[in-house]
Amino acid sequence: MTHIKTTIKPFLTVSDGIKAVEFYTAAFGAIETKRFLVENDKISSVIKIEEAEFYLSDEEACHSDSSLNLATDNGVRIILETKNADQIFGNALQLGAKEICPIITEEDWRIGKLKDPFGHIWEIGYAL
Template sequence: MNNHQPAAIIPFLTVHDGKKAVDFYKQAFAANETSRYDLPGDKISAVLDIAGATIYVGDEEPEFGNLSPAKDAPVPVRIVLKTMEADIFFERAIAAGAVAICPMTTEADWRMGKLKDPFGHIWELGYEL
């Protein structure tokens, strides 16, 4: 057992269609799928690397309380993707079906934009100036 591993917080995004979500994140954010687990009922769970950051993506599992956000409901958690490629990723995400909430803009010492992906998750993309 390695007692020297740093702590990590890794978002696990629950979605209605895992395969489509993985395809979206690849197209929008140049995600690299590092592993995929096939689950019963044509469901998946996948690990993605986006610009050096890790996220998990998986299909809904209502029996375990894992539900995707409703597309028209408020979302209490935002994913902040801090990357110098924010402008490019923002444009690609919109082209792939995301909805802009706040366009890419420069505020004080940040360049940032905010969008909702097709699976109901809110993303803030940006970088420090």
């Protein structure tokens, strides 16, 4: 019997999957490990940042995503814990993310918060 590890992986819904993959690749050093073509030139992808994996897809009516206001309706924050926090945070800002809180050292964390061009909130940092 194969051992299955329990994990939780975010699934980000965006309005332009191809541009989102380009952003995460350039800003976060992500790698797109899988891409699935969906009708109407839309995509669904599996993305990795270092060893962390998440899913990304264009909004699709059949998944009830089309009723979201993707710029304002995100109730999820994503925490990216990486030793490369400063570099990734800076790259993201240069590529169109908006700073919410600058990356600083507080208590036992070095962390900052930003909103990516697709409306997702990221806290990027690492434990000291």
